[in-house]
Amino acid sequence: MATVTFTNNLKRYLSCPPQAVPAETVAEALQRVFADNARLAGYILDDQDRLRKNIAIFVDGQMVRDRLHLTDALQPDSEVHVLQALSGG
Numbered sequence: 001m002a003t004v005t006f007t008n009n010l011k012r013y014l015s016c017p018p019q020a021v022p023a024e025t026v027a028e029a030l031q032r033v034f035a036d037n038a039r040l041a042g043y044i045l046d047d048q049d050r051l052r053k054n055i056a057i058f059v060d061g062q063m064v065r066d067r068l069h070l071t072d073a074l075q076p077d078s079e080v081h082v083l084q085a086l087s088g089g
Helices: 026-036 038-044
Strands: 002-006 019-021 055-059 079-084
Parallel strands (some): 002 079
16 A cells, blocks of 8 residues: 655644555545545645645655646555645745
């Protein structure tokens, strides 16, 4: 199962411990996580179910290519990291 981990910054607002989920794509993995934590979906996806611009997702150390549909493939032992992009001056 792929492991989905969220940045500590998100953990300040919501309970989102790492989860092992059976999934073949990033979208499937997130949907399984959101099934138990619908509020978290609002932080990660916009009202069109697209990845918010301030969110970055890495799979096994590589940034996802498909930010629109999140079809990037997962391996059974993949590590998915969901991060908030930070900005500032």
